[in-house]
Structures are given as C-alpha cells and as structure tokens.
Amino acid sequence: MSERIRNAAQIVPSARQVAWQELEFYSFIHFGVNTFTDKEWGLGDEDPAIFNPREFSAKQWVDVCKSAGMKGLILTCKHHDGFCLWPSAYTEYSVKNSTWRGGNGDLVKEVADACREGGLAFGVYLSPWDRHDQRYGSSLYNDYLKNQLRELLTHYGDIFCVWFDGACGEGPNGLKQIYDWDGYYEVIRELQPGAVISVCGPDVRWCGNEAGHTRDSEWSVVPAELQDCEKIQEESQHVDDGEFSKRTNSRDENLGSREAIQGKDKLTWYPAEVNTSIRPGWFYHASEDDKVRNLEELLDIYYKSVGGNSTFLLNLPPDQRGLIHENDAKRMAELGQKIKSTFQHNLAANANASATEALDENHDANRILDGDKNTYWCPKEGTEHAVIEIDLIAEQAFDRIVLKEHIQSGQRIEKLRMEYLHNGSWEQFSECTIVGYKRILKFPAITARHIRLTIEQSRWCPTISTLEVYLSSH
Numbered sequence: 001m002s003e004r005i006r007n008a009a010q011i012v013p014s015a016r017q018v019a020w021q022e023l024e025f026y027s028f029i030h031f032g033v034n035t036f037t038d039k040e041w042g043l044g045d046e047d048p049a050i051f052n053p054r055e056f057s058a059k060q061w062v063d064v065c066k067s068a069g070m071k072g073l074i075l076t077c078k079h080h081d082g083f084c085l086w087p088s089a090y091t092e093y094s095v096k097n098s099t100w101r102g103g104n105g106d107l108v109k110e111v112a113d114a115c116r117e118g119g120l121a122f123g124v125y126l127s128p129w130d131r132h133d134q135r136y137g138s139s140l141y142n143d144y145l146k147n148q149l150r151e152l153l154t155h156y157g158d159i160f161c162v163w164f165d166g167a168c169g170e171g172p173n174g175l176k177q178i179y180d181w182d183g184y185y186e187v188i189r190e191l192q193p194g195a196v197i198s199v200c201g202p203d204v205r206w207c208g209n210e211a212g213h214t215r216d217s218e219w220s221v222v223p224a225e226l227q228d229c230e231k232i233q234e235e236s237q238h239v240d241d242g243e244f245s246k247r248t249n250s251r252d253e254n255l256g257s258r259e260a261i262q263g264k265d266k267l268t269w270y271p272a273e274v275n276t277s278i279r280p281g282w283f284y285h286a287s288e289d290d291k292v293r294n295l296e297e298l299l300d301i302y303y304k305s306v307g308g309n310s311t312f313l314l315n316l317p318p319d320q321r322g323l324i325h326e327n328d329a330k331r332m333a334e335l336g337q338k339i340k341s342t343f344q345h346n347l348a349a350n351a352n353a354s355a356t357e358a359l360d361e362n363h364d365a366n367r368i369l370d371g372d373k374n375t376y377w378c379p380k381e382g383t384e385h386a387v388i389e390i391d392l393i394a395e396q397a398f399d400r401i402v403l404k405e406h407i408q409s410g411q412r413i414e415k416l417r418m419e420y421l422h423n424g425s426w427e428q429f430s431e432c433t434i435v436g437y438k439r440i441l442k443f444p445a446i447t448a449r450h451i452r453l454t455i456e457q458s459r460w461c462p463t464i465s466t467l468e469v470y471l472s473s474h
C-alpha cells in the first residue's frame with residue numbers, strides 16, 4: 001500500500017462534519033418575493049409589499065419535514081433578489097417593509113423557533129449574489145454581507161449550516177462582486193463554530209448536480225482543491241491557463257478513487273450533499289402542483305444519497321399562503337412512513353458475529369451489532385482483507401442491510417460482498433464499493449440464518465461500526 005493511500009485512510013472529519021452527516025435528511029425551503037411573482041430568480045426590483053403569506057405557519061413546515069423523517073431545515077433567508085426574510089438593520093429591503101404582519105414580522109425567527117421546538121436543526125441560506133443592494137460591486141457590500149451573517153448567527157440560536165451558492169451575477173449597477181469568502185468564513189467560525197459551511201465553503205461538498213443524481217462510489221476523502229471549486233468555477237472557465245483542465249471538478253464522476261487522488265498534493269475530508277427539489281423549480285409555482293416527484297423517485301434518491309455516503313437536502317417550496325402545498329405534504333408523509341416502516345425492526349439486534357481477525361477485544365466483531373455508533377470492529381493495522389460471519393440465531397427473511405464505517409477513524413472500505421449460507425454453500429446476494437458513513441444495500445428478499453461480509457479491498461485497515469438487517473415489505 002502506498003504511503004499516499006495510507007495517509008488518505010487516516011484523514012478524518014471535523015466534529016461539525018460528523019454532526020452534520022448524522023442529520024442525514026433535511027429540507028431546503030425556498031421562500032421569498034419569488035413565491036409571489038411566480039419567478040425562480042427575482043430581479044431585485046420587486047415591491048416588498050407583495051410579500052404577504054397570510055396563512056404562514058412555520059409549525060406546518062416543521063411538521064411536514066418531521067413526517068418525512070427529516071432532522072433539519074435550511075431556509076433561504078435571502079435569495080438573489082436581495083429581499084430579506086428577517087428585519088435586517090442594514091437594509092430596508094426586507095419583511096419590515098412588506099405587508100405581512102404589518103411589517104412587524106420576523107420570518108427567520110418564527111422558523112428558527114419552530115425548528116427548535118420541533119427538534120429540527122436550523123440552517124441558513126444567504127445568497128452572496130444580490131440584485132437589489134446598491135453596495136453590490138464594492139467592498140461595502142462585503143461588510144454588508146458580514147453584518148447580515150452576524151445578525152443571522154447571533155439572533156436565532158444554534159445554526160447547523162450556512163449554505164452559500166456560487167451564483168455571481170451582476171448587481172443593480174451592472175457590477176460584479178469580488179466576494180470576501182475568507183472574511184465570511186471568519187465570521188461564521190467565530191459566531192457558530194458548530195456550523196458547517198456548505199457548497200461555497202470548506203465543510204460540505206456539492207454533489208455536482210441539482211437533479212438528484214448520485215455516485216456509486218461517493219468518497220468523503222477527496223482532493224482539497226474541490227473546496228474552492230464552486231467559488232472559482234465562473235472565472236476559471238474564462239481563464240485558459242492550462243491549469244483549469246487539470247483540476248478536479250465537483251461534477252467529475254470519479255473524485256476519490258486511488259487513481260483520482262494519485263498525484264494530488266493535498267487531500268481533505270469533504271463529504272457530499274445531494275440537493276434537489278421535490279418539484280421542477282426551487283420556488284413555488286402553482287403550475288407545478290401536479291409535478292411533485294413520485295414516491296419511487298424520492299425513495300430512490302434517499303437510498304442512493306443517505307444510503308450512499310451523502311446527505312439528502314430536499315427542497316420543499318411553500319406557496320403564497322405560506323404553507324407547504326397539500327400534494328407535497330402528502331408525499332412527504334408517505335415517504336416518511338415508508339422509511340420508518342422499513343428500518344423499524346433490526347433483525348440483527350440479537351445476532352452474533354465473529355471475524356477472521358480483530359485488533360483487540362474492544363474491537364471484536366460483536367461491536368458492529370451493539371447499537372453503539374461509537375464502538376467498532378477493526379482488524380490489525382495493515383490488514384486490508386477480512387471476513388465477518390453473522391449468525392442471526394434463527395432463519396430470517398430480509399432485503400436491506402445497513403452498514404456503517406466508523407468515520408471518525410477515516411473512510412477505508414473500497415469493495416465488499418455479502419453472502420448467505422444456502423444449502424451448505426455461500427451464495428452472494430449483494431455487493432458494493434465504498435461504505436463511509438452509511439451504505440444501504442437493497443436486494444430481493446432472501447431467507448437465511450448465516451450471512452457473511454467479505455471486505456475485498458480497503459485502505460490500510462477497515463472499520464465497521466454498524467451492521468443492521470431489515471425487511472422492507474411487511
């Protein structure tokens with residue numbers, strides 16, 4: 001094993017990245033003046049008076065998210081049009097000049113409070129691109145954005161995520177802004193050290209598309225240059241200096257394999273998030289009421305994202321009433337019900353496991369069955385292959401297996417297969433490449449008492465913290 005791969009195997013997540021990853025599934029809420037103009041991108045000249053969601057209920061949003069099993073919510077506090085959903089002291093272009101609650105409302109506060117009450121983590125989307133603000137295009141704008149961050153990160157309790165997208169168009173004066181990313185990050189780290197900075201930020205990587213497509217092998221250890229990818233995308237495409245074509249791009253299929261990281265100076269823990277909308281648009285359009293994604297599609301994305309070492313950020317756009325439309329709410333309840341019923345009874349909870357090798361008794365094979373995410377099995381350093389046999393004690397029918405690595409130790413598994421004992425011989429029923437935080441294996445139901453997990457390829461030495469067995473159809 002090369003020195004490089006051995007080093008890659010020892011790159012670990014920060015505490016904030018682990019906490020974020022454990023949220024698994026959370027919502028994006030696009031809401032603002034566009035909701036009332038039927039647009040996707042506002043021009044920044046919309047009259048604030050049009051913002052008037054008469055039946056707005058943050059609790060309804062939170063209830064819908066919870067019905068789907070989501071654990072967090074990210075709100076577009078300001079989109080590209082510049083209109084702010086909180087009464088910022090630094091602009092007049094906000095809810096304070098809207099019709100809603102006579103200009104006395106604070107929508108960010110109501111959503112943050114409802115999240116806290118309902119047990120959801122709360123995150124903020126703040127668009128750096130601002131088509132309204134006159135300061136845009138000068139250094140004054142950077143101060144403005146930092147002041148807005150200060151407001152959002154001090155008045156609304158714990159924030160789990162600041163989501164920056166890379167769109168950088170012209171402002172009202174026809175100028176483009178040179179963003180002070182490092183300055184923004186400093187404010188975030190100072191005020192909310194537990195928050196991840198996503199997409200145009202160092203903590204969470206954009207998966208590379210907005211359609212819900214996922215990679216089969218989603219590595220969390222990737223070339224560090226990807227952390228700048230969304231920020232420099234626009235400029236780099238214009239500068240043909242010969243370097244750009246050599247850079248890894250967030251849209252590339254292969255980001256973390258041995259070949260992909262070969263020759264890269266610096267690697268880092270930069271895990272992926274899959275973001276997509278339940279409808280074609282990000283904002284609500286009545287014309288899309290019958291275009292809500294179906295249950296199969298959403299389940300498929302769930303399995304491939306949450307069950308493929310990513311998180312799933314699903315957009316639910318509230319309508320002009322200020323409510324998540326009935327069609328979307330119904331779909332979320334169906335999705336949550338399906339996920340919940342599938343992963344309710346772990347058929348391996350009382351099983352026994354034994355491995356070809358274990359580092360010591362604190363890392364024996366039964367650690368993968370003990371329901372404790374902090375304990376894990378691992379072999380001795382340098383052992384790249386291993387076999388774990390699991391005795392389910394009785395014959396069981398099952399069609400899903402959940403595997404987790406102990407990511408606090410790194411991401412190491414590259415290839416594994418699953419077999420079951422059938423009439424005295426081992427037969428394969430599933431296989432996969434990477435595991436990472438979580439891999440959900442999905443296969444036609446089989447009935448067996450003995451199963452076997454073979455790690456065919458790994459980096460330095462693999463770990464497994466969890467193995468669970470489920471039956472989806474009961």
Ligand code: FUL
Pocket residue numbers: 040165166167282
């Ligand atoms: C993009 C934006 O331009 C879209 O409007 C949306 O907010 C999406 C999540 O990010 O860059």
